[in-house]
Amino acid sequence: MKFRYALATEIVFGSNTVEELGRYCRERGWADGILVADPFFRENGLAEQVVRYAEGALTAVFSDLESNPTVASVDACAKLAEEKGARFIAALGGGSSLDCAKAAAVTAYSGKSVRAFHSGGEKIAAPGLPVVAIPTTAGTGSEVTNVAVLSDPEKGSKAPMASEHMFAKLAIVDPALTLSVPPRVTASTGLDALSHALEGYWSKNHQPICDACAIYACRLVFENLEEAVRHGDNLRAKENMSLAALTAGLAFGPPKTAAAHACSFPLTSLYHIPHGEACAFTLDSLLRINCEAERDRLQRLADMTGFASPEAMADEILRLKRQTGMRCTLRQAGIEPRDLPALAESCMHPNLRNNPVEMTRERLTAMFAALQ
DSSP states (O other): OOOOOOOOSEEEESTTGGGGHHHHHHHHTOOSEEEEEOHHHHHHSHHHHHHHHTTTSEEEEEOOOOSSOBHHHHHHHHHHHHHTTOSEEEEEESHHHHHHHHHHHHHTTTTSOTHHHHTSOOOOOSOOSOEEEEESSSSOOGGGOSEEEEEETTTTEEEEEEOGGGSOSEEEEOGGGGTTOOHHHHHHHHHHHHHHHHHHHHSTTOOHHHHHHHHHHHHHHHHHHHHHHHOTTOHHHHHHHHHHHHHHHHHHTTTOOOHHHHHHHHHHHHHOOOHHHHHHHTHHHHHHHHHHHHHHHHHHHHHHTTOSSHHHHHHHHHHHHHHTTOOOSHHHHTOOGGGHHHHHHHTOOGGGGGSSSOOOHHHHHHHHHTOO
């Protein structure tokens, strides 16, 4: 057995830890930073509060970004960083803010558009600006991964970009920030975390450290997601979901995601289904399919997460989706049966290579067709 695992991000976990942001910046000598924040947080005052927590280390706020960050948003963020002479970037929000910040950090001062690195084939040659990631949702794990998922409307695509230089230097995971997250977003992001854990576990590149994180994350999601959705003020459930998202991020980093994420990209770009919900759309189907190649490993996962079989786990995923209001059928997703061959073609992403069962266009079409 051979594997590599490197933890490039320092993690600070705990409720109200964001209030210590100024101290963390001083300890690292960070100054003249910009804050990337979801527009909502600029409106409700949280972005301004975080700037105050930074005690002078943050001098500007960028919030001109979408729910699925685009290459244009990243370029605009990088331009602001250059104009302000930024020496670090802080990111507050869900995966959109964190991914935008990580991509802008390696684009700023490069003289290039992020498109060169996202779809232009150029490699990121050197570290960019340091990033401190402050997630406000429990799902993406972006605070501990080297991946940013960006949309490019001009090319009609949504895809990840990754580099060893894209890890945040510091992740401040403050579960109290997730207390105000709406139920539907809690559900979608929580299922995103479950997708990360499961795909990291069954990826062809799986390894022991990531497996351990994946098992722990799965257990936390199954035990806490429904309560976190139903009772958004339950801090214990929200803490456990933040921990699930964090450990799931650690679980899929080296192995990478597989078919559920490959299928999610067109579901989001073509049918506007939020990312986590889009990942979950095929997750239970793929769990059943992957038993063809990994029955023993998936049975061990079921045993360690309290299920009699992988199929029983798949049943629970489907129940959770229905219970939390996620779309589960073609009709609910607005997908016409005649669209399935084109949808399958759009799913032909490199992540499919990580799946233990080969997902051909024909197999993908049949999988979607079963979701009536």
